[in-house]
Amino acid sequence: MLRPFGQGAALALALALPVAAEPVTTFTLDNGLNVVVIEDHRAPVVVQMIWYRVGAADEPPGHSGIAHFLEHLLFKGTEKIAPNAFSGIVEAQGGDDNAFTSWDYTAYFQRIAADRLDLVMEMEADRMRNLRLTEEDVATERQVILEERAQRTDTSPGALLSEQMRAAQFQNGPYGIPVIGWRHEMEQLSREDALSYYTRFYAPNNATLVIAGDVLPDEVKALAEKHYGPLEPSDGITPRARPQEPPQLAERRITLADERVSEPYVFRTYLAPERDPGNQKEAAALTVLAELLGGSGQTSVLARALQFDRQVAVYSSAFYDGTSIDDATFGLIVVPAPDVSLETIEADMDRVIDDFLKTGPDPAALDRIRTQVRAADIYARDDVNALARRYGEGLSVGLTIADIESWDDALSAVTEADIMAAAEKVFDRRNAVTGWLTRPDLLETPE
Numbered sequence: 001m002l003r004p005f006g007q008g009a010a011l012a013l014a015l016a017l018p019v020a021a022e023p024v025t026t027f028t029l030d031n032g033l034n035v036v037v038i039e040d041h042r043a044p045v046v047v048q049m050i051w052y053r054v055g056a057a058d059e060p061p062g063h064s065g066i067a068h069f070l071e072h073l074l075f076k077g078t079e080k081i082a083p084n085a086f087s088g089i090v091e092a093q094g095g096d097d098n099a100f101t102s103w104d105y106t107a108y109f110q111r112i113a114a115d116r117l118d119l120v121m122e123m124e125a126d127r128m129r130n131l132r133l134t135e136e137d138v139a140t141e142r143q144v145i146l147e148e149r150a151q152r153t154d155t156s157p158g159a160l161l162s163e164q165m166r167a168a169q170f171q172n173g174p175y176g177i178p179v180i181g182w183r184h185e186m187e188q189l190s191r192e193d194a195l196s197y198y199t200r201f202y203a204p205n206n207a208t209l210v211i212a213g214d215v216l217p218d219e220v221k222a223l224a225e226k227h228y229g230p231l232e233p234s235d236g237i238t239p240r241a242r243p244q245e246p247p248q249l250a251e252r253r254i255t256l257a258d259e260r261v262s263e264p265y266v267f268r269t270y271l272a273p274e275r276d277p278g279n280q281k282e283a284a285a286l287t288v289l290a291e292l293l294g295g296s297g298q299t300s301v302l303a304r305a306l307q308f309d310r311q312v313a314v315y316s317s318a319f320y321d322g323t324s325i326d327d328a329t330f331g332l333i334v335v336p337a338p339d340v341s342l343e344t345i346e347a348d349m350d351r352v353i354d355d356f357l358k359t360g361p362d363p364a365a366l367d368r369i370r371t372q373v374r375a376a377d378i379y380a381r382d383d384v385n386a387l388a389r390r391y392g393e394g395l396s397v398g399l400t401i402a403d404i405e406s407w408d409d410a411l412s413a414v415t416e417a418d419i420m421a422a423a424e425k426v427f428d429r430r431n432a433v434t435g436w437l438t439r440p441d442l443l444e445t446p447e
Contacts, residue, residue: 022387025217026401029224031233032205034395037220038212038387046117046213047384049109050124051392053208054201056181057103057174057325058240065145065181066197068101069189072141073198074108075099078130081123083137090120103175104325105396111385114214118223125227128202131195138191146187149180157258161267161437168252169269169433172243173326203234208395212388242326245271254435257443264438265315265335266346271431272330275322277399283322284410285422286330291369292361292419293353294318294332299365302334305352312340312348325397330426342436353427360420370412377408 023039056067077083090097095112097120110120153159163178170176180186209228211220248271275283294302294317306313315335322328332353336345380386394404 022381024391024401024405025220027217027221029204029229031229031231032203033224033228033231034208035220035224036208036210036391036395036401037215037217038210038384038391039215039217040212040384040387041214044114044214045111045384046114046211046215047109047111047388048117048120048124049107049210049212049388049392050128051208051210051396052106052202053104053206053240053396055102055104055106056177056179057242058201059174059177060197062185063189063193063197064177065179065186066189066193067106068180069141069145069186070194070198070202071099071101071106071108072145073133073137073194074127074131074202076137076141077132078126079132080126080130086123086127089123093119095120101179103177103179105393107389107392107396109385109388117211117215117220121223121227125231128204128207128228129231131198131202133191133194135191138189138194142186142189145180146183149183149186153178153180154183155260157256157261157437160258161254161256161435164254164256165267165269165433165435168254169271169329170245173245174242175324175326200234200236203237204228204231205233206237208392210388210392212384212391240325245327248431251429252433254433255438255443256435257438257440259439261437261439263314263335264342264436264442265333266342266349267331267333267435267437268349269329269331269433270426270428272320272328272426273322274324274326274328275397275399275403277403280403280407280410281413281418282422282425284407285414285418286320286322286426287411288366288369288373288414289419289423289426290318290320290330291373292365293356295369295372299368301356301361301365302332302349302352305355306334306345306348310348312337313345316349323393323397323399342438342442346434346436357420357423357427360416363416366416366419370414373411374408377411 025037027035029035054067056064059066075084075086077085087097090110090112093112093116095110095116097110099106099108108124112120153163167176209224272286273282292301294300297303302316302318306316313334313336317333318331320328320330332349334345334349336342380390391404
């Protein structure tokens with residue numbers, strides 16, 4: 001009997017075939033702008049992304065939120081583009097656009113028909129150095145970001161716990177500052193603050209332009225030289241030397257009790273190494289470790305032990321993302337069953353981690369996870385947005401083209417010994433922050 005060619009067979013075939021590297025071309029303009037061209041000719045679509053090597057971790061002291069604030073303000077006008085007209089112009093051409101801010105970078109992008117690249121490149125280059133801001137623009141957008149903080153953070157106990165845990169984890173380095181900013185500092189952000197930050201950091205010699213889609217490198221180079229080439233570089237760009245964390249000598253613990261909490265949970269983060277240029281072995285091992293421990297709600301180590309075998313948890317997860325300039329975090333979350341206390345579920349979580357450190361991963365599970373992680377990386381290449389982000393993000397934190405292109409090979413090469421070495425290094429309670437999210441009525445009252 002013939003069997004249908006299903007998902008499993010398709011996956012096996014994809015992984016059996018060599019991974020064809022997308023054609024990537026790089027060059028640098030005379031003013032310092034780095035340009036990456038990723039060819040994908042399957043559809044007449046192009047994505048333009050401009051990545052500024054500045055984010056929340058680079059903000060001046062006392063001005064938290066200025067990176068994200070400026071992201072909003074960049075959609076105001078220039079001498080050529082009317083106030084608030086940028087997105088409307090892109091939409092009128094059948095495209096879409098947006099932006100996002102992280103600790104290490106700020107990025108802006110448009111997805112549009114390939115024959116409209118000239119237009120969006122002209123517009124993006126214009127606002128790189130020619131932004132015009134009024135006091136009214138600043139006042140209006142400041143209120144927008146304050147409302148955004150209210151909606152996404154202040155009204156969410158989980159978001160508040162995460163914010164407090166990062167502040168506890170990174171006490172000397174800037175990763176402890178929330179991207180959106182501390183409210184009391186956001187309220188004071190001014191037009192002068194925004195323009196000073198903009199003038200210094202928004203410049204061709206502090207940016208990477210990524211063009212992905214139905215384009216040719218020579219055509220992109222001609223357009224980049226036409227639109228970005230005349231822009232003056234900034235003399236304020238210096239190496240991003242940040243304060244580093246001193247050795248953490250003891251676990252830090254936080255309990256956040258809030259009446260709005262519906263499902264209490266335990267959340268723990270450990271300091272963990274980031275992806276380093278030229279040496280991604282440890283980061284690859286941590287990526288696979290996170291998938292092994294908590295990547296699946298059905299088959300992961302935490303899920304099997306806590307949700308199915310003992311049935312003391314309703315949800316568990318582990319996560320790691322090492323694409324950063326400085327040390328990252330490795331995280332664990334466990335939501336207990338209704339009749340299980342946070343103290344009990346934390347002890348159970350620790351017992352699972354201890355057992356894993358003694359026994360190591362199941363070989364079959366490790367093979368499955370390596371396959372899944374590699375497959376996810378391969379499938380991401382089907383999306384020009386994902387392709388552009390893959391390169392833009394990596395280059396913004398100091399990785400090279402070679403690092404980015406060899407990442408799936410690094411994941412495939414992870415061994416059991418690599419995983420255990422990474423786990424033993426990371427799972428040190430002295431480098432941990434443990435948080436409890438609960439309700440006041442669930443806390444024990446002293447007699």
